[in-house]
Amino acid sequence: MDRQASELLEKIRQQYETSPYPRVPLDDSPKNDFNSLFIHNIVTSYYLRYQKIIETKEKVILDAGCGTGYKALILAEANPEAKIIGIDISEESVKLARHRLEHHKFENAEFHTLSIYDLPNLGIKFDYINNDEVLYLLPDPVAALNTMKAVLKPQGIIRTNLHSALQRSGYFRAQEVFRNIGLTDSNPGDLEVEITLETMKSLKDGVDLKSRTWQPVYEAEGGKQSVLMNYLLQSDNGFTIPEMFNMLRTSDLEFISMINWRHWEIMDLFKEPDNLPVFLAMTLPELDVEQRLHLFELLHPGHRLLDFWCGHPNLEEPVVQLCEWTASDWLSGRVHLHPQLQKPKVKEDLIECITEQKPFQISKYIGVPTIALVEIESTIAACILPLWEGVQPISDLVERWCKIRPLHPATLEPISQQAAWGEIKKLLTKLEVFLYVLLERST
Incomplete structure (x- = not known):
């Protein structure tokens, strides 16, 4: 690192040494912040990338630029039995982070005063790296990405972000x-x-x-x-979507998804998405992910952060998307409830909605992946109640549907297995879009 970059990094360190960030009270807990837990649970990004379920037990998670440790606390809360390691260039911040995790009784955590550029010195490979509100401050963000990639396991995932040059x-x-x-x-x-x-x-x-x-x-x-x-942030830099993708290409990292991906959908910017001007209707479907995100931000730079997940390129196994599932995949598939919905209060609310025959508003618990209310009609919501007990074969949910609604409400004819499968597939497909449920193919 050259002298100018070193001096800049020292200015950043000094600012956070005298004004540690974030200033979240020590007693504050993220236990009921379902949205933050959803984002920081590695199950979310792993499923988006691989369409598979991952266990958090014994996974090694890095909070690179941990500050005073509140995000490290969220990571610990969201990923039960994972090892949490935090680093920061501010010694004072590291002390506060260490104290925060101890205060909340998380023992499987350690913190180091260390620059991101020196990460290899730890001699540890990580399953997940959280690098939040840091990359845009660094004198050489590409070098930082390369360093994080060097300590990332082959199927690991990096969450990082940049300030938007347009919005900010x-x-x-x-x-x-x-x-x-x-x-x-x-x-x-x-x-x-x-x-x-x-x-x-x-x-x-x-x-x-x-x-x-x-x-x-x-x-x-x-x-x-x-x-x-x-107003007084040292070394604050802004980036555009093309610059973000160029950084990933230079670092040989592959874009996975924006963190709040549903809020980057370009079609949502139009009054009538199904009735676009002819030129747009022909052009937009041909755009790749980078082009769509860039156009979105040019039209509506509403996001302060270009917040995204990325990982190593060249996956060995092709990912089979839900739309590509065969009839056999559905017959033998299994369904998981997202871990952050696996809460007693959510289950209580669901039972109440079923009992009182009112819609179950599943999106009120986790709103990150949606821009509108997501409801499930009470009868069909009753079919997913077993998910709060654990993973279920999709076929079992079909059987449950046949018991809950054995007759067609209009004709009073018995519901066929085929019709029941159609209803369950429709429900699971709807919920999987938002990752409220995670579907697993048999292997």
Whole structure:
């Protein structure tokens, strides 16, 4: 690493040493934050990549840039019996992270004061690497990706993200303003924060920079951290979708999915997706993933983060998508409930909906993979109740459907096995899109 890069990394270290991030109270627990647990459970990304189920027991998970350890706590909560290892260049942050995991009684965790660029020194290979809110700060993000790839197991997965150059353009301009007046020449402190606040408040409300970036939270109690992480953030860089994919190609890593993939669907930007102008109707289906994501962001740069999963390329086994399943696959297949829905409260709510014959709103527990309400009619919802006891053969759910609804409600004719299979396939296909259920082919 050259001198300029080393100096930049030292400035970043100093900022987080004096202002550790995130400032989440020690007692705060993510146990009921189903969305965060869904994202950080390695089952989610592994299933998206391989269409298979993975056990979290004894998996080794790295939180690269762990800060004060709240994400490491989420990783520990979401992945029972996994080994959690955290690294950060800020020694003070590492101390807080270690204390946080100990406080919440997670013993299978360790933390090291270490740069991402020095990861090989640990001598450990990882099943999953969480690199959240870090990559866009580093002087050489491609080198960081290469380093993480070097310690990733062959079927391992990396979660990382970049700041969007388009969505965050106002803050990059603001950072340039405060850089020009000398507020980031050294490690910003309380004085620099106060000057920043006074400057932004003094601007007219109609001034473009203020209208794009100013929020009341900056003046609220605890707002200092937000000012530092936005207006005065050291080495904050923005990227576009093409730049993101170029970085992956340079690092020989393969894109898997955006973290909140359903919120990057370009067809959702149109008033009438089924009635597009002819040129668009012909063009959009021909675009590859990179082109679709790039076009989405050009039209609607609403995401602060380009947040994604990636992994080693060249899979040995071709992935068989659900749409490619044969009749034999369905007959012998098994269905799992996503682990983050495997909660007593969710089961209680389902039983209540079945008993009272009202729709079961499954999306209210995990909303990340959907943009609208996902409901299941109470009768058919009763078919998936056994999933809270464990993995089920799909054929068993069909048998259960035949018992729950033995007669057609209109004709009172007996329900055929074929009709029952059709209903169960329709239900599972609907829920699998959102990963509420995970379907497994027999091997």
